[in-house]
Amino acid sequence: MNKEINGGCCCGSVTFKLEDNFAKFFFCYCEQCRKLTGSAHAANLFTSPSNIEWIKGEEKIKRYDHPTRSFARSFCSECGSGLPYLSQSGKFLIVPAGSLNEEPSKSLDAQIFCEEQAQWHKVGLNAVKFEGFPK
Secondary structure, eight states: OOOEEEEEOSSSSOEEEEESOOSEEEEEOOHHHHHHHTSSOEEEEEEOTTOOEEEEOGGGEEEEEOSSSSOEEEEETTTOOEEOEEOTTSSOEEEEGGGBSSOOSOOOOEEEOGGGOOHHHHHHTTSOOOSSSOO
16 A cells, blocks of 8 residues: 555645555646746646545635646635646546645656746756755
């Protein structure tokens, strides 16, 4: 049996648990994922649709399905944090890695749609690094 991982949103309104049993882990640089996350890429884990137990706040989850393309996003209606959601095909539960409270054991499988990676992100990977805010 796999270990259990907990997760939830930033404000704590929504919490869930699932088994650390992921088939795939991708960083996606496509334009849609950048727009949906507001960041350089999405970091999504893929697991079976039944691999989740909502502990609290399931009624606070909102979902956006693009009307003409095959992508979606679920998020907390209180704080906007990304949350797990069922793929439009129903084949996978997609779990934003940042919604987990612990590190998954699954390693990254691939970086996808790299042609769409933002130039500011490529340059930023070489920027000075700090443990917290710069002084």
